[in-house]
Amino acid sequence: MVPELRQSLFGVEFQAPVLLASGTCGYGREYAGLIPLDELGGLVTKAVSVEPRSGNPPHRVAETPGGMINAIGLENVGLEAFASEKLPWLRDHLARAKVFVNVVGRTVEEYAAVVSGLDGEEGFLGYEINVSCPNVEGGTMFGTDEAALAALVGRVRRETERPVIVKLTPNVPDIGIFARICEENGADGLSTINTFPGMLIDIHHRKPVIGNVTGGISGPAILPMGVYLTWRAATTCSLPVIGIGGIRSGEDALQYILAGAHLVQVGTASFVDPAAAATVQEEISSHLVGAGIGSLSELVGGLRLPEDAQA
Amino acid sequence: MVPELRQSLFGVEFQAPVLLASGTCGYGREYAGLIPLDELGGLVTKAVSVEPRSGNPPHRVAETPGGMINAIGLENVGLEAFASEKLPWLRDHLARAKVFVNVVGRTVEEYAAVVSGLDGEEGFLGYEINVSCPNVEGGTMFGTDEAALAALVGRVRRETERPVIVKLTPNVPDIGIFARICEENGADGLSTINTFPGMLIDIHHRKPVIGNVTGGISGPAILPMGVYLTWRAATTCSLPVIGIGGIRSGEDALQYILAGAHLVQVGTASFVDPAAAATVQEEISSHLVGAGIGSLSELVGGLRLPEDAQA
Amino acid sequence: MISSRQVATDTCWLELDSPEIADRAEWGQFVMIGFGLDHLAPPFLPRPFSVGWRAEDGRIGLLVRAFGAGSRRLAELRAREHVLLLGPLGRPFRLETGSRVACVAGGVGLAPFLFLAGDARRQGFDVDLLYGELTADKVFDTRLIEELTGGPPIVWTEDGSVGRRGRVTEGLSVEGPVTVLACGPTPMLRALAGRAAREGFDLQVSVEEHMGCGVGTCQGCVVQGADGRWRKACTQGPVFYASELTWSPS
Amino acid sequence: MISSRQVATDTCWLELDSPEIADRAEWGQFVMIGFGLDHLAPPFLPRPFSVGWRAEDGRIGLLVRAFGAGSRRLAELRAREHVLLLGPLGRPFRLETGSRVACVAGGVGLAPFLFLAGDARRQGFDVDLLYGELTADKVFDTRLIEELTGGPPIVWTEDGSVGRRGRVTEGLSVEGPVTVLACGPTPMLRALAGRAAREGFDLQVSVEEHMGCGVGTCQGCVVQGADGRWRKACTQGPVFYASELTWSPS
Numbered sequence A, B: 001m002v003p004e005l006r007q008s009l010f011g012v013e014f015q016a017p018v019l020l021a022s023g024t025c026g027y028g029r030e031y032a033g034l035i036p037l038d039e040l041g042g043l044v045t046k047a048v049s050v051e052p053r054s055g056n057p058p059h060r061v062a063e064t065p066g067g068m069i070n071a072i073g074l075e076n077v078g079l080e081a082f083a084s085e086k087l088p089w090l091r092d093h094l095a096r097a098k099v100f101v102n103v104v105g106r107t108v109e110e111y112a113a114v115v116s117g118l119d120g121e122e123g124f125l126g127y128e129i130n131v132s133c134p135n136v137e138g139g140t141m142f143g144t145d146e147a148a149l150a151a152l153v154g155r156v157r158r159e160t161e162r163p164v165i166v167k168l169t170p171n172v173p174d175i176g177i178f179a180r181i182c183e184e185n186g187a188d189g190l191s192t193i194n195t196f197p198g199m200l201i202d203i204h205h206r207k208p209v210i211g212n213v214t215g216g217i218s219g220p221a222i223l224p225m226g227v228y229l230t231w232r233a234a235t236t237c238s239l240p241v242i243g244i245g246g247i248r249s250g251e252d253a254l255q256y257i258l259a260g261a262h263l264v265q266v267g268t269a270s271f272v273d274p275a276a277a278a279t280v281q282e283e284i285s286s287h288l289v290g291a292g293i294g295s296l297s298e299l300v301g302g303l304r305l306p307e308d309a310q311a
Numbered sequence C, D: 001m002i003s004s005r006q007v008a009t010d011t012c013w014l015e016l017d018s019p020e021i022a023d024r025a026e027w028g029q030f031v032m033i034g035f036g037l038d039h040l041a042p043p044f045l046p047r048p049f050s051v052g053w054r055a056e057d058g059r060i061g062l063l064v065r066a067f068g069a070g071s072r073r074l075a076e077l078r079a080r081e082h083v084l085l086l087g088p089l090g091r092p093f094r095l096e097t098g099s100r101v102a103c104v105a106g107g108v109g110l111a112p113f114l115f116l117a118g119d120a121r122r123q124g125f126d127v128d129l130l131y132g133e134l135t136a137d138k139v140f141d142t143r144l145i146e147e148l149t150g151g152p153p154i155v156w157t158e159d160g161s162v163g164r165r166g167r168v169t170e171g172l173s174v175e176g177p178v179t180v181l182a183c184g185p186t187p188m189l190r191a192l193a194g195r196a197a198r199e200g201f202d203l204q205v206s207v208e209e210h211m212g213c214g215v216g217t218c219q220g221c222v223v224q225g226a227d228g229r230w231r232k233a234c235t236q237g238p239v240f241y242a243s244e245l246t247w248s249p250s
């Protein structure tokens, strides 16, 4: 029997639960020919901002124990070029895989401008709002500032009928608080999690390896943090959650799904093996077969806690 | 030439910069005979609370990618038994290695009681205040609640003349804020960092691997986060910092030292190889020789940032 | 690491060169085995394995069954690969009253008895070695068992595909003074513990629990004592009297 | 992975079986090589290496020098170990004007020229292969170089311990129409780029930068273009005209 991997979510049907994570699949086209994009659940584009951004000086990536550090600096072609040069390819080449546009900004209005500017275009399903960005008006990051996050989510919501997914920042005391803020302000879903702030030092030259000094940590190293934060977000609000962080196998993905994720994203693993996301999908499928489970949805949030345990 | 590893700190001299981290070396005695304890910089005891604590149900530890998860539950013998059964051994067997007592509590007064109860005893240098504990009065954790942390540090300070080191929690938006709170309230130093909240799921039984459901993530996986948080803490306040997180080599330790740490602690690595801390000390020494550096203190905070970079 | 041979499905017999451990290991003690700090893939944390054999020439034998990622990698050890060994660790089995010893082994719980049965027989004990597996393919090469222990094991399989059919615990008879030792999956130990309580005989069990350090520093390996308090499997165990522990159903 | 031989201190020549890559690789292209997702120790991320050779029978050759932890592990590859190869990747060198080609190789920057020099000579180009190292012990087995390239390299060492003494760049003469290609450490490329600008000759360089994906998705591998904008070393390079790039001093 072929297990059912489809997930109905955000008013559409995802043929499979695995998406490529933002920043790790470019605008899709870069992977064309290399992997069967249209057989995946979908992909999330590199961040898009109102104006083009040139990004950080090298080195931008390096390996860390069991993972990597990156500081790309949200380099992207900007709203206009994205709409005219990148979206059409996605529209024409992806029939089944769903596309989310990852949105960044320095102010609430910049986020709103990207969403309103793209909303009439074709070739994508919805938005993933990357709130791990400094708020130039507030000083802090949107993703770690309750008031700024509430304002941002509410504002973006008013610009579109499309699904709005908020991608949460991991370095907060209680991600549940931020999950509820997104819910109360009209988000349709959450992505957990973005990278952890980190730093790598070249001890021989006494300088940071990364041109930007600090960067974001991703890869297998952050898997257990991501599973925890996904569980915490999924159990403190009622929004559907997309699990992200360190996934490189069906077993990793199923940890997120049991913790409450409806979908997952694969990022760093694609650098190690471009086929990683497709393999994760196959491994999920064979696990279901082996366990005699008919449909993946039976497992979403299926974690069983010991009686005495409190969340 | 033999490089100078000594560090003068907290009014005493550490013969070497490497200590064993709390919870990974018991009360010292467990490692006696196995490793040359008295040749290390020192050790930090397992947490001590006013009353004995029985801790969490098994499983309490498991491996995660590039690290481990633990939820011991701060099991410990309690203040009295610690003073009568554990301290004397440390007093009698450690002549040069310095001892910090890791202190936990559920209320500010419980912390204060441990410190006042131990202060007259011999066999240790000072306290490492573990603020990654739920504050039963406030609901949140001391380490993520600015007001609770200020009250706790101030209160503990009044109980003792000994060095008070505050061990910070990593899952906050800006650890610099908490570093300054410790400084303003009379702490003598900081330890960065404690474990990250995480979760590991047994997908076959659909249950958490860890009896306590969630646990703390440690080991190489968290090295770049620890280096960043140490750098952030060291550059936002003027307290000496002890770097902790994923250290398993001299190079790892030197990343922390260049980031601003005066001392470092080795935890998880001792489980993989009990000689890890001693090896780290040797590797630091040989790096200094190779680089022609006479004294380790020349490297403390010696990170050079690119001109254009801002912290 | 000297040699490895597959002795059953997913199961290898490893011989390692470690004079100190071979010299000091007692029945039922274990070693922590890992690859050291440069090895980040499982097993990153060392894993506990019972000493299954010790030879005069400094070799020790371990019986390794691929269970998860960590033990799979150990079961794939190739000759001349280097591993980090810490041990011997833990409290051993004790041979007491009378001259009869009954060893009940479930799966790789056989390991400590390979070592013990041979020694005990040489010391004049009369040893029954009851060894159970689910199916025949899991059964450890019985010729090697005889070679190591100086006698044939009484093999049980749950499907009866080899030896007697059923649970190995059924094979245990406790007439007269006999020291009963058991090592295997917790459900098997629980069943035996229940019987020992009912029939009132002494039972020593070797328990399994996840371990961090193996030497008593991390408090990661606890099992629940009869008084409700936790015991460290690594230093207060792995061998306990069944009566010292709480056997919660699960 | 078919064979590995040490050809100089810390330097190995790896031959791998990869018909697709051997069939399609062009001069100056590279492969990403790693161990796959189960391998967490360095190299966890795959590393870029120039295709140093391609054979009719589907083998490719890589010249690997142990630099950090990742390349050290690759330099220690043993026969029959499996690796993950992605490639051929990136823009190749282009042979143009005239019939003379001057290749300037610094250290393992020699790799792409092993491949190119042999082919080019067979196609009737007159090739100078200038190859520099710090010291003699680093110099790649010159007999093997001749074998692969069909001619002797002109070796330079900074300490003069073998070949001519000094920087290999001094050896470059650019009279007449000549295509100048360079691969090696950035300081060497910078020096050549300066000279190319002053003396007004075309120079193609193969640059190095940390890479994540190798295929243009991560934007991790940028170098600065002459217009100040970033270029991706993996897809817009690794071969650039020196005049396309900014050569900031450092």
Ligand SMILES: Cc1cc2nc3c(=O)[nH]c(=O)nc-3n(C[C@H](O)[C@H](O)[C@H](O)COP(=O)(O)OP(=O)(O)OC[C@H]3O[C@@H](n4cnc5c(N)ncnc54)[C@H](O)[C@@H]3O)c2cc1C
Residues within 6 Å of the ligand: B061, B062, B063, C030, C042, C043, C045, C046, C047, C048, C049, C050, C051, C062, C063, C064, C065, C066, C067, C068, C069, C070, C071, C072, C108, C109, C111, C112, C207, C208, C209, C210, C211, C233, C238
């Ligand atoms: C005292 C003692 C003696 C043992 N003797 C043997 C033996 O002779 N032969 C044999 O095949 N097995 C033996 N085991 C079990 C063996 O240690 C486990 O198979 C192995 O540690 C877990 O397998 P894994 O690492 O592949 O599991 P993984 O799935 O890789 O482990 C994941 C995590 O769980 C931990 N873990 C899982 N199961 C166990 C376990 N049973 N004990 C300790 N940690 C565990 C691992 O340490 C790791 O932290 C013994 C266990 C103990 C406690």
Ligand SMILES: Cc1cc2nc3c(=O)[nH]c(=O)nc-3n(C[C@H](O)[C@H](O)[C@H](O)COP(=O)(O)OP(=O)(O)OC[C@H]3O[C@@H](n4cnc5c(N)ncnc54)[C@H](O)[C@@H]3O)c2cc1C
Residues within 6 Å of the ligand: A061, A062, A063, D030, D042, D043, D045, D046, D047, D048, D049, D050, D051, D062, D063, D064, D065, D066, D067, D068, D069, D070, D071, D072, D108, D109, D111, D112, D207, D208, D209, D210, D211, D233, D238
């Ligand atoms: C196009 C290209 C072709 C190359 N061809 C060769 C060759 O033929 N022979 C050879 O010996 N070397 C070659 N290199 C360099 C080789 O990739 C590096 O030696 C290796 O990636 C870094 O060494 P390491 O992993 O041991 O460093 P580590 O210290 O393990 O690397 C740490 C981090 O830095 C990154 N990194 C460090 N140096 C480099 C580098 N130079 N390029 C990319 N990432 C780096 C690693 O990917 C990792 O993320 C080439 C590099 C590029 C970009």
Ligand SMILES: Cc1cc2nc3c(=O)[nH]c(=O)nc-3n(C[C@H](O)[C@H](O)[C@H](O)COP(=O)(O)O)c2cc1C
Residues within 6 Å of the ligand: A021, A022, A023, A024, A046, A047, A070, A072, A074, A102, A130, A167, A193, A194, A195, A217, A218, A219, A220, A222, A244, A245, A246, A247, A265, A266, A267, A268, A269, D212, D218, D220
């Ligand atoms: C090179 C790189 C670039 C990234 N760029 C973005 C981005 O533009 N927007 C975003 O929301 N997340 C970005 N991320 C974060 C990933 O989408 C993902 O949240 C994170 O890497 C954790 O998943 P992983 O461990 O599977 O990589 C980036 C990650 C990497 C490694």
Ligand SMILES: Cc1cc2nc3c(=O)[nH]c(=O)nc-3n(C[C@H](O)[C@H](O)[C@H](O)COP(=O)(O)O)c2cc1C
Residues within 6 Å of the ligand: B021, B022, B023, B024, B046, B047, B070, B072, B074, B102, B130, B167, B193, B194, B195, B217, B218, B219, B220, B222, B244, B245, B246, B247, B265, B266, B267, B268, B269, C212, C218, C220
């Ligand atoms: C098993 C275990 C028990 C620990 N117990 C304590 C503790 O009682 N108090 C404390 O402050 N930190 C405790 N820690 C955290 C460590 O002291 C250290 O901060 C953390 O493990 C990161 O360092 P590492 O990566 O070198 O292990 C414990 C860590 C582990 C692995």
Ligand code: FES
Residues within 6 Å of the ligand: C210, C211, C212, C213, C214, C215, C216, C217, C218, C219, C220, C221, C222, C232, C233, C234, C235
């Ligand atoms: S394994 Fe650490 S105390 Fe037992």
Ligand code: FES
Residues within 6 Å of the ligand: D210, D211, D212, D213, D214, D215, D216, D217, D218, D219, D220, D221, D222, D232, D233, D234, D235
């Ligand atoms: S390495 Fe990823 S874009 Fe070049």
